[in-house]
Structures are given as C-alpha cells and as structure tokens.
Amino acid sequence: xxKEMLTGNGAAAWGVRLAxxxxxxxxxxxxxxxxxxxxxxxxSDGAMDASFVTMDSEHSMxxxxxAASATGVRTFTATSSQGLLYGFEMIYTVAGWRVPxxxxxxSRGLSSPITLGPDHNDILAIRDxxxxxxxxxxxxxxxxxxxxAYKLAEDERVLLPVIVNMDGFYLSFTREPVEIPDxxxxxxxxxxxxxxxAFFKPAQPMAQGVAVLGGEFYSxxxxxxxxxxxxxxxxxKEVCGDFEQKFxxxxxAIEEYMLEDAEYVLVMTNSFSTLGKxxxxxxxxxGLKAGLLRLRxxxxxxxxxxxxxxxxxxxxxxxxxxxSVGKGGIIYSEMAGCLYNEINRxxxxxxxxxxxxxxxxxxxxEFIFDKMTTAExxxxxxxxxxxxxxxxxxxxxxxxxxxxxx
Amino acid sequence: MQGRDKDMDxxxxxxxxxxxxxxxxxxxxxxxxxxxxxxxxxHCLKALGEKIVIVNxxxxxxxxxxxxxxxxxxxxxxxxxxxxxxxxxxxxxxxxILIKKGKLDPEENLKVVVLTGDGSAYDMGLSSTSGALYxxxxxxxxxxxxxxxxxxxxxxxxxxxxxxxxxTSPPGGVRPAGTQLQKKxxxxxxxxxxxxxxxxxxPAYPVDLMNKFRKAEQYKGPKLxxxxxxxxxxxxxxxxxxxxxxxxxxxxxxxxxxxxVHGKVEHTxxxxxxxxxxxxxxxxxxxxxxxxxxxxxxxxxxIQGMVDEYWRKYKLLP
Ligand SMILES: Cc1ncc(C[n+]2csc(CCOP(=O)(O)OP(=O)(O)O)c2C)c(N)n1
Ligand code: SF4
Ligand SMILES: [Mg+2]
Numbered sequence: 001x002x003k004e005m006l007t008g009n010g011a012a013a014w015g016v017r018l019a020x021x022x023x024x025x026x027x028x029x030x031x032x033x034x035x036x037x038x039x040x041x042x043x044s045d046g047a048m049d050a051s052f053v054t055m056d057s058e059h060s061m062x063x064x065x066x067a068a069s070a071t072g073v074r075t076f077t078a079t080s081s082q083g084l085l086y087g088f089e090m091i092y093t094v095a096g097w098r099v100p101x102x103x104x105x106x107s108r109g110l111s112s113p114i115t116l117g118p119d120h121n122d123i124l125a126i127r128d129x130x131x132x133x134x135x136x137x138x139x140x141x142x143x144x145x146x147x148x149a150y151k152l153a154e155d156e157r158v159l160l161p162v163i164v165n166m167d168g169f170y171l172s173f174t175r176e177p178v179e180i181p182d183x184x185x186x187x188x189x190x191x192x193x194x195x196x197x198a199f200f201k202p203a204q205p206m207a208q209g210v211a212v213l214g215g216e217f218y219s220x221x222x223x224x225x226x227x228x229x230x231x232x233x234x235x236x237k238e239v240c241g242d243f244e245q246k247f248x249x250x251x252x253a254i255e256e257y258m259l260e261d262a263e264y265v266l267v268m269t270n271s272f273s274t275l276g277k278x279x280x281x282x283x284x285x286x287g288l289k290a291g292l293l294r295l296r297x298x299x300x301x302x303x304x305x306x307x308x309x310x311x312x313x314x315x316x317x318x319x320x321x322x323x324s325v326g327k328g329g330i331i332y333s334e335m336a337g338c339l340y341n342e343i344n345r346x347x348x349x350x351x352x353x354x355x356x357x358x359x360x361x362x363x364x365x366e367f368i369f370d371k372m373t374t375a376e377x378x379x380x381x382x383x384x385x386x387x388x389x390x391x392x393x394x395x396x397x398x399x400x401x402x403x404x405x406x
Numbered sequence: 407m408q409g410r411d412k413d414m415d416x417x418x419x420x421x422x423x424x425x426x427x428x429x430x431x432x433x434x435x436x437x438x439x440x441x442x443x444x445x446x447x448x449h450c451l452k453a454l455g456e457k458i459v460i461v462n463x464x465x466x467x468x469x470x471x472x473x474x475x476x477x478x479x480x481x482x483x484x485x486x487x488x489x490x491x492x493x494x495x496x497x498x499x500x501x502x503i504l505i506k507k508g509k510l511d512p513e514e515n516l517k518v519v520v521l522t523g524d525g526s527a528y529d530m531g532l533s534s535t536s537g538a539l540y541x542x543x544x545x546x547x548x549x550x551x552x553x554x555x556x557x558x559x560x561x562x563x564x565x566x567x568x569x570x571x572x573x574t575s576p577p578g579g580v581r582p583a584g585t586q587l588q589k590k591x592x593x594x595x596x597x598x599x600x601x602x603x604x605x606x607x608x609p610a611y612p613v614d615l616m617n618k619f620r621k622a623e624q625y626k627g628p629k630l631x632x633x634x635x636x637x638x639x640x641x642x643x644x645x646x647x648x649x650x651x652x653x654x655x656x657x658x659x660x661x662x663x664x665x666x667v668h669g670k671v672e673h674t675x676x677x678x679x680x681x682x683x684x685x686x687x688x689x690x691x692x693x694x695x696x697x698x699x700x701x702x703x704x705x706x707x708x709i710q711g712m713v714d715e716y717w718r719k720y721k722l723l724p
Binding site for chain 2: 022023025051053055056057059060061063064065066067068069070071072073075088089090091093200201202203205206209210212213217354
C-alpha cells in the first residue's frame with residue numbers, strides 16, 4: 001500500500017485492520033475515540049470484516065473483550081485515562097485469564113483536576129496487572145507495535161494480553177508518514193489465530209477464570225504470569241527479528257539514541273522522547289557527551305538491556321511523565337531497582353515533567369543536564385525535581401488571580 | 407432459529423415426573439444445605455441441557471467452581487461482580503463470529519447463561535445488564551435472589567425486603583424495622599427494556615420453572631429469570647424447610663409467579679386463597695424482631711398492605 005499520512009489513532013486503526021481482528025468491543029473517550037470511529041466506519045463500509053459493539057462502560061468493554069478472547073477470537077479494544085481506570089478491575093482479571101487480547105491506551109492525565117493532555121499515570125497504574133506494555137514514540141511505531149503485540153500475546157510461551165501506549169494529542173492527533181504493508185505480508189508475519197488454550201466448545205467443556213482457595217495455589221498462578229511475562233522478553237526478540245525480516249524496521253525493548261559514547265543520559269518514554277533527542281543533539285553541539293535511552297517495552301521490564309546500555313555512564317536522568325504523589329517518579333523507582341546492584345552504576349537523578357501534556361522546554365533540558373554534571377561533581381543527588389518554567393509560573397499566577405486566590 | 411438446541415424439548419410438562427432425570431449440576435458443591443438458589447440452578451440446568459456456558463458474577467455461586475473442581479458438565483467463566491452480562495456479550499459475539507467464519511459447527515453452538523445473585527442483578531450489574539438488554543443480546547439470565555449480599559455475610563442489597571434484618575440493617579431502638587427501604591422491583595426494571603422473555607420462578611415450583619424455560623427457548627434475545635431463593639443461613643431457618651418456605655412466599659403472594667412476553671405480563675400461578683404474610687415471616691430469624699419482644703403491628707400491617715396492593719393492582723385479589 002505504501003506510505004500514508006496518518007495520525008497515531010489512524011495508525012492504530014490500520015494495525016487492527018491488517019491484523020484482521022475479529023471483534024472490537026468499544027467505548028468512547030477522548031483522545032482515543034478516533035480509533036474506534038475509524039474501525040466502525042470500515043466495518044460499516046465493508047472494508048473490514050469484523051464485529052463491533054459499543055458497550056455500556058469500559059468495565060463492560062474490557063470484560064467483553066476478555067471473554068471473546070477466552071472464547072477464541074482475535075480481539076481488540078482501546079481506551080484512555082478515566083476509561084482505563086474505570087475498567088481497572090477487569091484489566092487485572094483478564095490478564096489472569098491468560099488471553100491474548102491487544103489493547104491501545106492513548107495516554108491522558110487522570111482526574112482530578114480533569115484534563116485532556118497526556119501523561120502516563122493512567123498506563124502506569126496498570127503496570128502490575130500482567131498486561132505487557134509497549135510504549136510508542138511515532139505513528140509508525142504504533143502501527144508496527146499492534147502487529148507485534150498480537151504475535152507476542154498469542155505465543156504460547158506468553159499468553160498474556162498486551163497494551164500498546166501512545167500519547168494523547170502529541171501522537172494520537174499528529175500526522176506522520178506511516179508505511180502500510182499489504183495484507184498478505186502481514187499474514188505471513190501474523191497468521192490466523194488458532195486458539196489452543198482458551199476456547200469454549202461443548203465437546204470439551206472448560207471452566208475458565210475459576211476461584212482458587214489457598215495462597216499456595218494463588219501464588220502458583222501469579223508466579224506463572226510473572227514467568228510468562230519474563231519469557232516475553234526473549235519471545236519479543238524473536239518477534240522483532242521476524243518483523244525486521246518482513247518489514248525492514250528494527251525494534252528492541254529499549255532504543256539507544258547517541259548512547260554508545262554518551263556520559264550523560266536521559267531516560268524517557270513515548271512521544272516526548274523526540275524532545276529529549278533534540279535536547280541531546282543540542283547538548284552534543286555544546287560538547288557534552290549526551291545520549292538518550294528510550295524505554296519501549298515497560299512490561300516485562302527489560303532489566304538486562306538497561307543494565308548493559310547504562311554500564312559506565314556518569315549520570316542518568318530519568319524524566320518521568322507521571323507522578324507517584326508522595327514519592328516521585330514511577331519509572332525512576334523502577335530504574336533504581338534495576339541498577340542498584342550494578343557495581344559501576346551511574347548517579348541516578350529524577351525529574352518530573354510533561355504532566356497533563358505540559359511542554360518540556362529546551363531550558364528545562366539544559367537544567368537537567370546541569371543538574372547531572374553538578375551531581376557528578378558533588379556526588380550529591382537531590383530529591384525529584386518538579387520541572388516548571390518561570391513563564392509557566394507567571395501564567396499560573398495570572399489564573400490564580402482571576403480565581404481570587406492571588 | 408439460531409441458538410436453538412435441537413436436543414431441548416419445548417413441549418410443556420404437566421407434572422414433576424416429567425422433569426428430565428439427568429443432573430447437570432453434580433453433587434458435592436460447597437453451597438449450604440438447603441440452598442434454594444442451588445435447587446433453582448439444578449432445575450434450570452435440567453431445562454437448558456449441557457450445551458451451555460455459564461458466565462458468573464461474584465456471589466455464593468462463584469465458589470461452585472474452585473480449581474480444579476467444577477460440578478458442571480458445561481463450561482463456565484467467572485467474570486467479576488458487575489459485569490457478567492458483558493462477559494456474556496463477549497462470549498456470544500465470539501461464538502457467532504466463529505460460526506460465521508466456519509470455525510465452529512453450528513451444531514456445536516452454546517447457549518450463554520448469566521448466573522448471578524441479587525447483589526449483582528439489582529445493584530452493581532444494572533448497567534451491564536441494561537446494556538445487554540438494550541443490545542438484545544441472545545442470552546439467558548438466571549438471578550437467584552436471596553435478598554442480600556449472601557457470600558459476604560448477608561448484608562443489605564437492593565433486593566432486601568422492608569422489615570428484615572441483615573448484617574448491615576440490624577433492627578434496633580432507633581430503627582426497629584431493620585431494613586427501612588423497599589425491595590427494588592427488578593422485574594419491572596428489566597421489563598421496561600422490553601425483553602422477549604422475562605419470568606419469576608421459584609425452586610418450589612419446578613414444573614412452572616421448567617415450562618418457562620421451554621417457552622423462553624423460542625425467543626432470540628434476552629431470556630431472564632428471577633428466582634426467589636430461600637437461604638437458610640441468611641434468612642434463619644432450618645435447611646429442611648427450604649422448599650416449604652419458598653412455597654410459602656408464593657402462597658402468601660409475596661413472590662408472584664409471572665412472566666412477560668415482549669412486555670406483556672401474565673401471572674402463571676395465582677393462589678386460590680392467599681395465606682397471611684405472617685405465615686411466611688414468622689418462620690424466619692430475619693423477621694423475628696417483628697414478633698418479639700413486642701409485636702410490631704404497624705410494620706406487619708404495612709408488609710401485608712404492600713402485598714395486597716400489588717395483587718389489587720392486577721385485580722387478582724379475591
Ligand atoms: C467489585 C466488588 N465489590 C465487592 C465484592 C464482594 N462481594 C463478593 S460476593 C458479594 C455478594 C454478592 O451478593 P449477591 O449478588 O446477592 O450474591 P450472593 O452472595 O447472595 O449469592 C460481594 C459484595 C466483589 N467481589 N467485587
Ligand atoms: S448463603 Fe444462602 S445463597 Fe449462599 S450458598 Fe448458602 S444458602 Fe445458598
Ligand atoms: Mg444475594
């Protein structure tokens with residue numbers, strides 16, 4: 001088909017179409033809605049042979065998606081923010097069903113205050129659920145990741161649902177050229193789904209989602225999920241290999257940008273990584289050996305890749321586009337856990353930025369690099385820095401004045 | 407008709423002797439002795455046969471299937487408390503897709519059966535049920551109504567009757583009635599969605615129950631059943647009295663046996679002479695405070711009054 005100018009949402013819809021998904025239970029929420037609208041239109045026009053049903057809530061939507069997957073059809077659904085949290089109970093539940101469902105989350109800050117711009121508190125809230133997580137920087141990556149997600153989820157060494165994340169607005173509504181392959185090539189990469197573990201047939205009655213009584217039995221099933229998720233790191237490499245062979249694009253669990261000789265490293269995820277890469281370039285122009293590590297797969301957490309990539313670096317700044325209120329950055333904690341036992345571990349700094357879609361300006365990146373070099377000189381790492389510019393502060397003061405709280 | 411099971415006999419039966427002897431709920435479940443809900447389920451599954459998948463919500467009956475055991479010959483999917491009808495949607499839609507794509511022999515089709523307590527049906531699951539009814543989902547819903555959140559220790563639900571004791575509506579000096587609110591009318595709530603078939607049933611009236619399932623079989627879309635299900639530990643009576651108590655609730659007019667076909671309501675059994683509600687109430691610990699230490703005449707009158715009013719509305723009170 002060649003290249004199309006697509007939004008992140010459009011790219012997701014194309015991924016679903018070419019994965020020849022059978023079933024899409026849906027529920028609207030900004031900024032995800034364009035995905036389900038696009039799919040609904042294709043189905044209505046006959047361009048896509050699938051069943052679409054608008055559910056009464058995301059709780060019901062995730063249930064229906066999981067149940068259809070447990071019955072044996074290839075299923076997709078999408079949500080964002082409040083919707084993901086509304087369906088939260090069922091996110092854990094369907095992960096425990098071990099069904100190869102694929103979902104998209106279009107990140108958006110969580111209420112309250114209610115807002116529209118992106119950050120990652122929504123997607124990270126479900127990080128412990130058993131869903132594998134792939135976080136995307138570009139529209140092409142969104143498309144590619146959906147195909148890879150099905151291949152990963154349906155692999156019997158994994159059998160866990162996968163959620164593909166993109167930032168609301170910055171990616172969901174931004175048009176980029178996306179290479180759309182023909183369906184035959186996709187089929188050769190992702191064959192038809194033949195369920196061997198989860199299905200309902202009268203000849204072979206099966207109880208799914210059953211209760212267990214006793215911690216020793218419960219633990220067994222939870223450990224199984226954990227080990228399957230860990231397996232997914234290896235399976236993912238195979239999937240990436242296949243993908244590269246078929247489509248020529250290369251993916252890893254992490255992306256290393258100017259990292260090889262870098263001494264000062266930013267760690268970022270999703271679309272704001274593009275801002276980080278530009279900052280790295282500028283820093284390089286000023287003679288600082290900067291680099292960036294983008295986490296693409298967050299579950300399973302790619303510890304070995306990270307440890308290897310950050311070996312011998314002087315300082316690493318994790319920019320969390322989320323906030324664990326009362327603690328700080330969520331990914332910072334995960335990175336610290338990953339690196340703690342390394343002998344030559346770098347200094348690890350924590351920055352919170354981009355909440356609710358707040359920009360991260362070049363000055364803020366400069367501040368981050370400054371903090372890294374200072375920390376290296378002094379050996380002192382301060383508590384998480386909350387990024388906020390003077391202009392933003394002034395603007396906020398203006399609003400407060402209007403609100404009578406000036 | 408799609409979803410129709412050729413094995414299922416649809417002719418009405420006249421006596422209990424005609425009930426199929428095959429058991430589809432096998433013995434050895436952890437349900438309490440004398441569980442009216444389980445007896446209901448036993449009859450329902452005799453009517454439905456083996457080619458079904460039960461989609462369950464959190465309730466006493468979730469514990470029927472505990473890994474690695476199940477008392478059923480059919481398939482089972484436990485969802486969560488609020489969303490069994492949504493689970494049924496996913497299963498039904500998936501089965502239809504598999505049939506359409508030639509991946510499942512239509513002969514191997516399954517009926518999708520939601521099984522929940524009243525807590526899900528009357529309260530938390532209303533949204534997902536309403537959605538399923540609105541979408542005209544082809545499924546069965548069996549609600550066993552024991553009139554409280556039983557599995558968690560018998561707390562007040564939207565199905566709990568006025569004047570009864572639950573763990574969260576204990577009678578006391580300030581609230582002598584115990585439960586002060588009226589039971590919701592789930593039959594009317596569901597009926598307002600105009601489903602093709604809706605009925606109340608009772609474990610004490612298996613012939614009526616069986617015939618309702620046989621009648622429902624002809625309709626595509628939601629087929630809904632609410633069973634007034636005696637619950638020995640929750641209601642406070644001896645397990646041996648389970649069936650007679652379920653019978654009393656019908657004979658006193660507290661639990662009307664009725665059906666609705668596309669919204670048109672008919673009573674399937676009207677007692678020739680209604681017994682006083684007291685006959686039913688005084689058999690249960692949960693109503694004991696209405697009789698002792700002092701008789702709460704006003705509450706007893708008001709319960710009788712509500713029952714009379716119901717039957718008067720249908721002009722069925724002799
Ligand atoms: C979301 C959620 N809230 C609460 C519970 C706890 N819970 C489990 S079973 C149950 C009672 C269900 O009552 P009902 O539907 O009447 O069924 P019964 O227990 O009486 O059979 C409750 C409250 C739960 N499992 N999930
Ligand atoms: S508590 Fe009541 S409804 Fe639950 S199993 Fe026991 S008798 Fe049945
Ligand atoms: Mg109950």
